[in-house]
Amino acid sequence: MERNNPYITRIYDYEEYLLPHPNRESFDQHWRKKVQNSAKVHVEIGCGSGRYLMELARNSPDETFFGLELRLKRLVLAAKKIKREQLENILLMRERGEYLDDYFEEGSINVLHINFPDPWSKKGRRKHRIFNQDFLKMMHRLFVPFGEIFFKTDHLEYFQSTAELIGNSRNFEIVDFTSDLHQSPFAEYNIKTEFELLFQSKGNPPIGFLRAKHIPE
Numbered sequence: 001m002e003r004n005n006p007y008i009t010r011i012y013d014y015e016e017y018l019l020p021h022p023n024r025e026s027f028d029q030h031w032r033k034k035v036q037n038s039a040k041v042h043v044e045i046g047c048g049s050g051r052y053l054m055e056l057a058r059n060s061p062d063e064t065f066f067g068l069e070l071r072l073k074r075l076v077l078a079a080k081k082i083k084r085e086q087l088e089n090i091l092l093m094r095e096r097g098e099y100l101d102d103y104f105e106e107g108s109i110n111v112l113h114i115n116f117p118d119p120w121s122k123k124g125r126r127k128h129r130i131f132n133q134d135f136l137k138m139m140h141r142l143f144v145p146f147g148e149i150f151f152k153t154d155h156l157e158y159f160q161s162t163a164e165l166i167g168n169s170r171n172f173e174i175v176d177f178t179s180d181l182h183q184s185p186f187a188e189y190n191i192k193t194e195f196e197l198l199f200q201s202k203g204n205p206p207i208g209f210l211r212a213k214h215i216p217e
């Protein structure tokens with residue numbers, strides 16, 4: 001139970017980097033400071049313990065990175081590392097990716113990253129997947145023209161059905177695609193996530209990766 005979770009109090013220790021109970025007001029207050037003069041706004045849904053987001057933020061100090069995650073322990077681990085490195089261009093929030101439009105203005109996100117989202121494998125549970133028509137409609141509103149989606153997963157059925165969903169949408173176009181990321185030319189620029197490192201140590205299954213571009217109306 002959550003009240004027995006030892007991380008429930010520690011989420012309050014990283015005020016500048018982590019919003020544990022966000023609302024529009026606290027988000028605006030923290031985000032505005034971070035995003036001033038930012039060249040691009042990136043969002044990662046399900047950022048885990050922050051490995052991928054932190055590497056992006058180190059590589060592009062003039063851009064701003066926003067991570068959403070639900071699990072307390074992963075958020076605390078990420079916030080601790082971000083604070084230690086003083087990566088001021090990152091903000092984390094405990095919130096569902098489906099609610100991005102409660103916080104962001106239309107046309108304000110440049111890049112969306114989703115890595116190894118929960119696959120909800122059973123047929124009756126697939127409605128819980130983050131990628132669906134409503135989510136793409138929301139992203140269509142929130143993206144700047146020609147904003148980008150980066151998506152990878154080892155769950156190849158989820159990968160294929162998401163590729164179809166995105167490919168069939170008139171608001172998006174797939175520009176990069178591979179069913180085996182680590183054996184593809186995209187591997188050179190790939191930043192590995194915690195889950196990806198874990199998979200590598202457990203037989204290295206193929207990973208699907210795609211990059212899609214938003215097409216404005």
Ligand SMILES: C[S@@+](CC[C@H](N)C(=O)[O-])C[C@H]1O[C@@H](n2cnc3c(N)ncnc32)[C@H](O)[C@@H]1O
Nearest residue numbers: 046048069070071096097115116118193194195
């Ligand atoms: C399989 S893990 C992958 C974590 C990380 N992306 C990685 O590759 O190491 C999926 C993560 O997404 C988070 N998550 C699941 N549903 C979410 C949602 N609706 N919004 C935000 N995060 C979510 C989970 O808590 C979990 O940490």
